[in-house]
Amino acid sequence: MAEQPTPIWDFHGGLHVDDRKAPSKASPIREAVIPKRLQLPLQQHIGRHAEPVVRAGDPVLKGQLIARASDYVSANIHAPTSGMVSEIAELPIAHPSGLPALSIMMEADGKDRWAELPEPIPDYQEADPADLRERLRWAGIVGLGGAVFPTSVKTNVTGKQVDTLIINAAECEPYITCDDRLMQEQPAQVIAGADILRHIVGASRILIGIEDNKPEAITALRETIDTRGQRDIELRIVPTKYPSGGEKQLIYLLTGVEVPSHGLPLDVGMVCQNVATAVAVAEAILQGRPLISRVVTVTGQAVAQPGNLQTLIGTPVAELIEQCGGYLPGIHKLIMGGPMMGFGLHSDSVPVAKGSNCFIAATEAESPDPVKPSPCIRCGECVKVCPAQLLPQQLYWYARARDFDKTQDHHLFDCIECGCCAYVCPAHIPLVHYYRFAKTEIWAMEREREKAEHARRRHEFREARLKRLEAERKAKLRKKKEALAKKPASGKDPKKAAIEAAMQRVAAKKAGQEAADPASENEKN
Amino acid sequence: MEFPVASSPHLQGDNDIQRVMGQVLLALLPGVAALWWYFGWGVIINLGLAIFTAVFWEWVVMRLRGRDPRPVIADLSGILTACLLAIALPPTLPWWQTMMGTAFAIVVAKQLFGGLGYNPFNPAMAGYALLLVSFPADMTRWLEPSVVSGHSLGLSEAWNAIFSGVAPAAGGWDALTGATPLDHMRTELSREHLIGEIRQSAVWGDFGGRGWEWVANWFLVGGLFLVWRKVISWRIPASMLVALALIAGIFWVIDPDIHPSPAFHLFSGAAIFGAFFIATDPVTASTTPRGQLIYGALIGVLVFVIRTWGGYPDAVAFSVLLMNMAAPTIDYYTQPRVFGDQEKQDE
Amino acid sequence: MSVLLTIVTITLLAAVFGLLLGYASVRFHVEGDPIADQVDALLPQTQCGQCGYAGCRPYAEAIAKGEADINLCAPGGETTMIALADLLGRDPLPLADAEAAAKPKSVARIIETDCIGCTLCLQACPVDAILGAAKQMHTVIEEECTGCELCVPPCPVECIIMVPIKETPETWRWPFPEPSPWIKEAGNG
Known part of the structure; x- marks a missing residue:
């Protein structure tokens, strides 16, 4: 048995909310129809936006790189299907x-039609973690739980000791069932992906944290773990409590x-990854596929057929809803x-992005x-x-008074915006809205400050340069003046003066030599 | 298709302020019933007067502020303030004093500071304090419980007493009124009587005054209901009562002849009522978990200090008002350890 | 005798405290004008001169000396004024030029087809944000531009325009929650 009776610690606070997962939970993942048009935002991840490597009118194949990571913290984007780039523009x-x-x-x-894909790496256990990470980077994989942080960056643990890989299978938010379905239907991929990630970060064990409201997924994962016979994978069932899926809470x-x-988490020797990310990792390593689609839950009381759909990134939400009736x-x-x-x-004209795990059409x-x-x-x-x-009440108070220093004193940036307080x-105060307001204001002020600092440096540099130029100009002027001052004294025309000066120089040289010569003669003696 | 947007969370729990206040009002019922049982109809008339005054002034102030008074009155906070004040008043207090205290509580202590949520002082206790310092004689003239005097004030008697100052027929004021147990104890102790002697009088029950201690018991029932419903935190009442009992216990052990027992302190005056209903007013109390313990404990200590060495027989109002002033400072220094805070992790 | 004692005591005390103060003034001596530096750090460094001084630093020095009011910085707006009031312990003042402060943040852009390459704007730019040479077309480096508008008046062909900075999803800020169009009024909603 992979599972052991281990203690589960309980985090402070949290909520028991009606999970409302039933409408979409029972429906198996189905393939969404390929839309006619796809919109692929260049920024679907944390970090710098990707740079397009195609132009309007270019034909592209499925899986072909169309925008390249422009920085270390950035992510590639691939064409989700074959077709033609129609434009690169500002779109919703x-x-x-x-x-x-x-x-x-x-x-x-x-x-x-597929583009040519890189070779799968089935024997990943023998591979260099750096190469595997490079593959994840190529595949454009980001955290699919919603945080969309580039996975290749998060798994770069160079210089740190990692003992535990945590697989976040809690899916604690109401309504969402995409991870649940993924675990039920592709447990082998989930475990394979987790094992690859474990190899990349060099962890000795894997802990899978899952809420106890997903018995089918628990059974499926447990069977897979048993079949694989891996003792270093532990399935840990946590009580259903929101937000158990918060990284630090889990x-x-x-x-x-x-x-x-x-x-x-790296600071305490851990790395945490979501189940959907693990599946994407398995696909990139074992099938050589880039991240071009994901499972999306479409649910809510105002959609005809709630369900889970394997959806191409870039599919407009309106079309997705259409396919759900x-x-x-x-x-x-x-x-x-x-x-x-x-x-x-x-x-609903916006597209499904890498981080879109769920759409709720609510009444x-x-x-x-x-x-x-x-x-x-x-x-x-x-x-x-x-x-x-x-x-939260103090944070609210200070955010409302725009006293941003005090909000930071009260640890505003430790707030995970889980919404429990609101x-x-x-009093029905939109508390999270206040915290977001304060956070974005602080970031904006920070940007302003940096910009001001930058402008000051440039201004000081300019001042210094102008001063230097002025000094140089003055120096030149002074030289000229000095030269002019000598002229009237000699009272001769410049040519003659020059000749005279040259003669004087020769005379001086001679005199110098003569003065030096006796000394040298003395030496010889 | 276009949609309206709002910040998350997109779900809302079913709690609201009206519900919170309503539950507190509900929890007052057993205590009020006990008061009515022992002190007659004056209690009910006081409640009616105070509620009427509170609603009236809230309406007036909100109109003056150019706001809709209906949601403010409907949140029940003003009515709750009125009830808490009325409960603390002697059952035969002249009508205009009740109205004046309530008006002060609502207009000055609450609305002038910006209304619910902005008042630094507990409005009910501010009103009570005003009346106590302005009309000390009327405010300390309590009826004797019916179990002691043998007479329960009827509706018309109470009405006449409150509105026209007419003494009840049966024996006049002197036969029906008396000092409260705390006052009694205090006066007798100052005459250098020992507790053993004092307690021989018929007015004493098991712990406190006869009748009085049962009123406290019924308020305790209501208070425990609030703790069970999680409307109030257990920290403030528990720490206040424990602190009061502890400090009273220390002195009682030292010299039980001149220091009443801890049980006497707990079940006399407004200790129980204050611990569960007054000190727990969230607006003016400390809100951090550790802060609540300190806040409650200091109220308990202050109650004992003022009762024992101060100028007034009971002290809940002044203790609470004093600690209201300290609450922001307590909150500041008792901020909880933030999740993942390394420096304080060892605590 | 006791009078003498008093005088001696007081004198001694005075001497001790005098020495202490003297020591402190040497020990904790601060070079330069830290107040001007602190004020300067709060100013937006646009160097626009809208305050009437030749740049942010001169204005900061004037404030530090108490010669200038704290409400003259238009680009900094109310935020800067409040920050200055906090720093200096002065009373907040209404902005001297509220209209200029209300203008959206902008950057200069040169209409390149109209530019004659006169270099006048290059000389006006306080942060060297304009690129160009004589008889060559000029262009503004947008990231470096502080939006001070100092380049606008010198241009002989009026080819410099101020373009408001566009808000992007990265620079977007959550609006203050109340009053908010997102929140329905109770009663009439």
């Missing part, structure tokens, strides 16, 4: 701002170790991600509009549920 993306961003638009030709649940505030009357909101941490979409009844908040009565309900052990708030 899934972002809370509703602002567009530079994207590659392509027309599918419907043939779905690590604490499984190991009792707290990841330092402002720190990374379209909207039902009463559609009020479209949410990307879970209902606790996801964000509302302004429009007003299931996700009511915010009401006018009452004043905070400092009841402390938020303190009780905060998994980061912050004082959920329980009896």
